Amino acid sequence: MSHSISRGALWLEKLAPNATRLAGLCPSVQAADGELNGEAVRFITVVPDAHNHYPRAAQGEVGLLEGWTLAKVVSETIALDADSAVKRPIVAIIDVPSQAYGRREEAFGIHQALAGAAAAYANARLAGHPVIGLIVGKAMSGAFLAHGYQANRLIAFNDKGVLIHAMGKESAARITLRTVEALEKLAATIPPMAYDIDNYATLGLLANLLDISNPDAPTDNDLAQVHSTLQQAIHDARQDRTLKNRLGADNRHSSLLVRERMKASW
Template sequence: MSQFPNRAALWLNKLAPDAPLMSGLCPSVQVADGQINGENVRFIAVVPDANNHYPRAAGGEVGLLEGWTLAKVVNETIAADADQPVKRPIVAVIDVPSQAYGRREEAFGIHQALAGAAGAYAKARLAGHPVIGLIVGKAMSGAFLAHGYQANRLIAFNDSGVLVHAMGKASAARITLRTVEALEKLAATIPPMAYDVSNYATLGLLSALLDINNPDAPDDHDLSLVSNTLRDAIAGCAHRCLTEVPPGRGKPPQLATGSRSHARQLVRRSYVSSRRKPAGSRPPERVITAPGRDGF
């Protein structure tokens, strides 16, 4: 793996061998067009760049440049396929340690950059593009939200190097006023607090968990397994149609009329109960007398 800066770069290269990287992008975002089962597929990865203009994003974090570049690539893919009856699948190859933390990032609007990337992926999904997130390494914090979490399907490697969480261990330990060791013990009993992918899989968000022989040096069996799983995930995306423009996939399921009514009643009941004050807590009622009776 030494010739690749992270697992995302490695797997992008393995899944789209000999494909040229898209030019005109920041070095930390790599895009290549390959094929899965004879179908054109666009692969996108965020990789480390030691010479990144923003040092906080040099280690593969998703920062300002990465967020806007991801949005640019995905939106251009949507525009290019706008008149095509079948939209090109997009595979986000994910190995991102975090979003980029820094004063410059905050000042220049990293929240907008990451929202732009997430919004572009969501737009692609709703436009009919099968969007697949392939988690080959870390999928952490806002970086995962911006790059991959909007996918129709999430596929992960069952490997100790795969971590999924909203916050790094050191940060989570500070926030929860625990040591890292205490946090790890707590995470072992609460799946949403855990970092390992096996616990994450119990939450029901993965469509596949793959046993890879060596994620850092995949053999032919590994490549075949991943390619076939991607093929099945693409085919399984709802509303794929070879003759007409897909109406969109990944939209929230529509509730039946009775279910919507019941949901509204529950929300209304919760609101009313939250507004109701305990007996005896109401202030005494004001007594309003007629004008002139008490000197007013």
């Protein structure tokens, strides 16, 4: 990457230029109130913090502090808009390499912290907040589940720096008793095993895949495309609070079939 800051931090600044960051948060979670098409929008991202109290979360991973802070920001947004007829959109800017792996994280309940964040995003969506996930970099493992996966709509950049998976390659290779090279060959034939955004798009989880000229140095045209796509996603999210839009792709046929049979049996 040609920039000294993460893509998450870069795109927060691009989408909410000069906006004051919300106070009282841990340094690795940044949030700002901006606007799109004249409408107030809350933008949230996770960024690296070299001085993180938990070293395993120093490179932008989502750990204890990040999970609880995300839950705090989103839950406070819900509370602030509780009496508003029109709920403000929440845009999760996503560039997270992993959840934070460590003995302290496990001992102190990282599963609860990340579940709290995921639940807050789900509560926001169900309360009527259009929740949009903008994937500008990595969206890996539990970090993605906690930050963005509960969005009404997911938008990703069509870029080799955008990777989405449940597990890093090295870890997946160990778990499956394969080399990384063998894992990559397997992924080439099984889309859910792949890491690249092209294969992920075939799973039907993305609402949009955007061709951005340079995600690390976006042009005015790039910004205009992202703005218009976010506005359309917000409009669409207000029409449907469910995640049914993710089940239309050919590679989700089995998921749809399972749901139909479960519904019939109940």
